[in-house]
Amino acid sequence: MTGERGEPLRVGDPVPGGSVFLQALGDEARKLHPEVLKYVAGAGTVGSTVLVEGEFTVAGSRYGRLNLLARPFVGPDLFVTRYERDVPFRVENTIAQEGAAGLGLKSERVFMFRSGPQRFVDVLLPSPRRGRLRNRVGASRRVELELSCSVTESGFLRLSSERAWLLLGPLRIRLPTFASVRAEVIDGFDDEAQRNTVRAEVRNPGLGTVLEYRGTFSREIV
Template sequence: MTVSGGVLLEALGAEASRLHPMLRAQMSSSGERQEARGVFTLAGSRFRRLNLLGVPIVGRDALVSRYERDVPFVLVTATRRDERGRAALDTVREFGFRGGAQLIADRLVASRHPGLVRDVLGRAGRIELILRCEVAEHGALRMVSERAAVRVAGRRIALRGLLRLDVRVEDGWDAVEQRRTIRMRARNPLAGTVLEYRGWYRTVSLGADDAVQKV
């Protein structure tokens, strides 16, 4: 799940004015592509290789099978319009695990409902989250899942009760180090934390038409 792009500003509406100015400037970027690099102080899943059993269900680039500290990562985002003409933000995260790089991809799509975005996880798009966007303390962007579903054999199955997936993402700004901070955790009532990462990153390259200064 990504935390940059005009899709999120659109979801926040008037609340976007409360974001930290640096976050708001980067999210207002007019460039179609951005690349950032950083380090996760902790990243992955405690289930490690057991997650590979879920690949046939959720598809590729939706799970990781490592759990490590001090993991370098690359974040590539691209803004576009989806097949319905809605604003969309595609994100690919490359985790530089010591056992080999792994990817998680997702697409955020603007919702007709104020404050909400739809997040589709993995290239197969089989996991779907409805996220509420809000501005947290110190101007950070917070996203909290309200609903989750999985697509299996062409059917959409809502994940409720003990099957639900609770996701919380917070993207902030470290004024001392002049860099963005990120924290994400996905939990299930039965399994506990199934994916988490936290760390920092900086933009290293921008689209040719982007006016935002590199940080």
């Protein structure tokens, strides 16, 4: 991606059009809760990072180590193998170049399970479809979800997956429903506690919920 004058973007340059969320939402972004808007807007410059720290009331997957069976196909840092309550976590959201795919929002989530930390990483990229984002998950970026972006009646951001693909080199294979997942993430704000909130659930039609987490956090730009 280049700047207004066609020059390559550098660290510290403003992100054209704002964050990927603002690009996808367009005028709908004005309906967001003010604190949610601050979060989804990010720092607004290339290379900037928003650091998130908080605690999940519940987090992980009930399928445990069975999730490792999918690793040869989808790569590492996608599924977690624990399911616990009161799990501290840390997230780093960084605006960075994702190769030929362009400028995106890279996220690294670290779940601090009692048995040891586990990571879940992904990158959000703009989509040519209005109100949509491309979400490439895992360190190998072999799975891509198409996310629909909307604003709830409470002013929270809702991300819902609609279609999924397996990326194998130049091949882009649409996953059938039975082999795919449906994800929903809601980013909100607790006015009483004055903290951001998050709730996420990833479901497979046959297996049910394969990943979930919900909790509260605070944020800072570093």
